[in-house]
Amino acid sequence: MAIDKTRSNGTATLYDVAERANVSGMTVSRVINGSAHVSEKTREKVMQAVEELGYQVNVAARVARVGTLRVGLLYSNPSAAFLSAFLVGAMGQCNRSGAQLFLEHCDDMKSQRKAIERLISQGVDGMLVPPPLCDSRSALKHLKEIGMPAVAVATAKPSPQVSAVRIDDYDGARTMTRYLIEQGHSDIGFIKGDPEHTPAQLRYQAFMDTMHEAGLNVPAERISQGLFTYRSGLLAARELLSQATRPTAIFASNDDMAAAAISVAHGLHLHVPDDIAIAGFDDTPVASTVWPELTTIHQPIGDMGSASVELLVELIKGRRSGEAPAIQHRLMPYTLEVRESTVGGGLAPAFTVQVGPQVS
Amino acid sequence: MAIDKTRSNGTATLYDVAERANVSGMTVSRVINGSAHVSEKTREKVMQAVEELGYQVNVAARVARVGTLRVGLLYSNPSAAFLSAFLVGAMGQCNRSGAQLFLEHCDDMKSQRKAIERLISQGVDGMLVPPPLCDSRSALKHLKEIGMPAVAVATAKPSPQVSAVRIDDYDGARTMTRYLIEQGHSDIGFIKGDPEHTPAQLRYQAFMDTMHEAGLNVPAERISQGLFTYRSGLLAARELLSQATRPTAIFASNDDMAAAAISVAHGLHLHVPDDIAIAGFDDTPVASTVWPELTTIHQPIGDMGSASVELLVELIKGRRSGEAPAIQHRLMPYTLEVRESTVGGGLAPAFTVQVGPQVS
DNA sequence: CTGAAAGCGCTTACAG
DNA sequence: CTGAAAGCGCTTACAG
Numbered sequence: 209m210a211i212d213k214t215r216s217n218g219t220a221t222l223y224d225v226a227e228r229a230n231v232s233g234m235t236v237s238r239v240i241n242g243s244a245h246v247s248e249k250t251r252e253k254v255m256q257a258v259e260e261l262g263y264q265v266n267v268a269a270r271v272a273r274v275g276t277l278r279v280g281l282l283y284s285n286p287s288a289a290f291l292s293a294f295l296v297g298a299m300g301q302c303n304r305s306g307a308q309l310f311l312e313h314c315d316d317m318k319s320q321r322k323a324i325e326r327l328i329s330q331g332v333d334g335m336l337v338p339p340p341l342c343d344s345r346s347a348l349k350h351l352k353e354i355g356m357p358a359v360a361v362a363t364a365k366p367s368p369q370v371s372a373v374r375i376d377d378y379d380g381a382r383t384m385t386r387y388l389i390e391q392g393h394s395d396i397g398f399i400k401g402d403p404e405h406t407p408a409q410l411r412y413q414a415f416m417d418t419m420h421e422a423g424l425n426v427p428a429e430r431i432s433q434g435l436f437t438y439r440s441g442l443l444a445a446r447e448l449l450s451q452a453t454r455p456t457a458i459f460a461s462n463d464d465m466a467a468a469a470i471s472v473a474h475g476l477h478l479h480v481p482d483d484i485a486i487a488g489f490d491d492t493p494v495a496s497t498v499w500p501e502l503t504t505i506h507q508p509i510g511d512m513g514s515a516s517v518e519l520l521v522e523l524i525k526g527r528r529s530g531e532a533p534a535i536q537h538r539l540m541p542y543t544l545e546v547r548e549s550t551v552g553g554g555l556a557p558a559f560t561v562q563v564g565p566q567v568s
Numbered sequence: 569m570a571i572d573k574t575r576s577n578g579t580a581t582l583y584d585v586a587e588r589a590n591v592s593g594m595t596v597s598r599v600i601n602g603s604a605h606v607s608e609k610t611r612e613k614v615m616q617a618v619e620e621l622g623y624q625v626n627v628a629a630r631v632a633r634v635g636t637l638r639v640g641l642l643y644s645n646p647s648a649a650f651l652s653a654f655l656v657g658a659m660g661q662c663n664r665s666g667a668q669l670f671l672e673h674c675d676d677m678k679s680q681r682k683a684i685e686r687l688i689s690q691g692v693d694g695m696l697v698p699p700p701l702c703d704s705r706s707a708l709k710h711l712k713e714i715g716m717p718a719v720a721v722a723t724a725k726p727s728p729q730v731s732a733v734r735i736d737d738y739d740g741a742r743t744m745t746r747y748l749i750e751q752g753h754s755d756i757g758f759i760k761g762d763p764e765h766t767p768a769q770l771r772y773q774a775f776m777d778t779m780h781e782a783g784l785n786v787p788a789e790r791i792s793q794g795l796f797t798y799r800s801g802l803l804a805a806r807e808l809l810s811q812a813t814r815p816t817a818i819f820a821s822n823d824d825m826a827a828a829a830i831s832v833a834h835g836l837h838l839h840v841p842d843d844i845a846i847a848g849f850d851d852t853p854v855a856s857t858v859w860p861e862l863t864t865i866h867q868p869i870g871d872m873g874s875a876s877v878e879l880l881v882e883l884i885k886g887r888r889s890g891e892a893p894a895i896q897h898r899l900m901p902y903t904l905e906v907r908e909s910t911v912g913g914g915l916a917p918a919f920t921v922q923v924g925p926q927v928s
Numbered sequence: 929c930t931g932a933a934a935g936c937g938c939t940t941a942c943a944g
Numbered sequence: 945c946t947g948a949a950a951g952c953g954c955t956t957a958c959a960g
Contacts, residue, residue: 233931234955272937499798632937
């Protein structure tokens with residue numbers, strides 16, 4: 209509850225806090241920035257004043273002093289779902305870190321170079337590279353060559369040369385496959401994703417490995433090639449479901465294709481999940497839009513947004529103080545979301561299984 | 569192309585420009601802010617220096633001086649598609665206007681008040697209210713009471729008390745209805761949206777009015793109630809398509825329901841658009857995800873994002889200089905996107921019709 | 929551990 | 945029409 213305010217704006221400044229806590233502005237600055245060289249007593253006094261005044265750092269002022277940190281986001285065709293969740297997370301962290309976020313869109317290779325140039329001319333100090341660009345060797349190489357700090361987001365096979373934030377796609381697909389097997393499925397169809405995207409490769413590999421480990425055979429006709437698009441999912445699902453014998457479950461490499469599979473199943477008058485269980489991957493909004501809702505692997509995209517900004521800011525600051533770039537790969541936790549598309553009888557309630565590395 | 573740089577950062581400052589143009593920093597500031605009191609000759613000199621140095625204002629510094637403008641975005645459950653497009657537009661304008669964007673999420677009425685309080689304690693000077701909150705009398709009233717400048721986004725019936733940015737939903741639905749009639753349809757089914765949302769009401773009204781004007785009768789069984797969700801679209805479309813005689817086209821109040829209608833049609837082994845044409849509204853990503861792709865009304869959501877920030881910043885600045893709030897309602901242009909879901913035979917290529925007010 | 933001074937890049941009055 | 949000075953709110957060296 210902010211009550212006592214000073215400026216015309218109504219917000220308290222650093223000095224208001226200093227005055228109230230009977231210390232210098234310097235000391236307040238140290239406290240809010242978590243400096244170690246402050247006595248516990250002073251820290252408490254200051255924190256209390258901060259509370260009482262409802263003080264919030266003026267990020268603009270801090271940034272003006274420290275030197276504006278400008279972060280570029282180079283996006284091409286991520287799904288709107290990905291982009292919005294990612295932006296929410298990234299923006300929050302930008303506000304906290306005092307960075308300014310610049311967006312630049314590009315389609316093909318040519319416009320990619322142009323977009324990078326535009327970001328540079330806007331003075332960005334580093335770039336965030338979400339999918340599918342995160343898997344583009346050329347883009348990453350180009351950034352490396354011009355010495356631009358970068359963080360690849362949601363690539364499944366991060367280059368050791370570049371910092372990255374991602375979930376473990378292999379492990380996620382393995383978890384889903386195991387779950388389906390535990391549900392009693394032994395004949396499972398799989399819809400592959402765009403072979404150009406690294407997550408597609410790992411998800412497929414994990415599916416095959418897990419099936420084999422469980423002693424289950426996967427005939428070639430149970431694998432269908434998709435491209436991550438709804439349209440391709442339609443074709444792939446039709447292939448899987450129009451055979452003499454059908455699988456009892458389909459695991460699609462992403463939600464769009466899983467949604468398409470539901471549509472195909474309904475077209476064939478199959479009940480989902482009683483006749484055919486269907487699972488996706490990503491937990492994009494479409495997963496809870498379609499009916500029945502999709503069992504899927506949830507990626508914490510918002511958290512990945514904030515984590516990637518965090519990494520990038522570290523990278524930039526390190527670079528300014530002349531350190532060698534500290535390449536980091538951050539693995540985020542995913543969850544298995546169980547919903548109606550795999551749970552028959554309308555009995556079992558939807559539930560969530562927390563898996564993957566825990567965030568500290 | 570920025571070549572000559574000065575600061576460690578690599579970016580040119582106001583004074584670099586001033587030096588190069590042989591004027592004071594003050595004059596540069598005036599030029600880049602479009603002040604009238606600069607001679608044409610000086611302006612040109614300065615602009616040239618700006619070009620040569622690739623100068624970009626340091627928004628953080630400007631904002632630090634002017635007083636941080638903090639803009640809050642109070643969102644509840646807009647679709648991810650809406651949110652991402654809106655954010656891209658809003659953020660761009662925030663960068664230009666030197667505003668900082670704060671996001672706060674809320675679900676129900678209680679958390680709504682809390683979210684508003686959190687934004688206030690973060691020191692925001694005004695708030696953006698996208699759907700569905702833009703139609704919440706209580707939220708808008710609350711903001712009004714505490715004297716918080718606000719802009720309602722994409723409400724169909726804006727209160728004259730609050731600034732708003734929107735498209736003309738009535739006109740859009742009218743355009744779509746006319747288009748379907750021109751395509752030769754006289755028996756058109758309509759899926760209504762959530763009655764709580766103002767756009768749903770106007771879209772329905774426009775459909776009915778336009779049909780009547782064309783001398784076409786709309787029997788009660790051609791109207792089906794939906795709630796804007798995919799699930800509700802499934803039920804509504806089933807209702808429309810399982811009758812003894814079917815309409816030749818369905819106009820759904822939004823894309824999610826139109827996508828559901830396609831799924832139902834396919835389930836009944838109907839060809840879209842040959843057996844049944846289907847149209848949506850909004851042009852969210854699902855419109856070009858499903859197959860066949862949806863004919864729909866495109867809302868320029870990104871532009872609406874930047875326009876709403878623009879309006880809000882004006883409002884805030886006016887308020888600071890003690891003026892009475894200048895309530896504005898900005899109408900944005902929409903377009904009719906014709907795609908495969910209404911165009912049979914695979915002959916006609918997709919096309920776009922520009923309609924609505926033109927932006928200057 | 930704490931503080932007085934200077935400065936980040938820009939704009940707001942105030943002069944000319 | 946143009947500029948010198950002061951200051952936005954904060955942090956970075958530099959002292960104690």
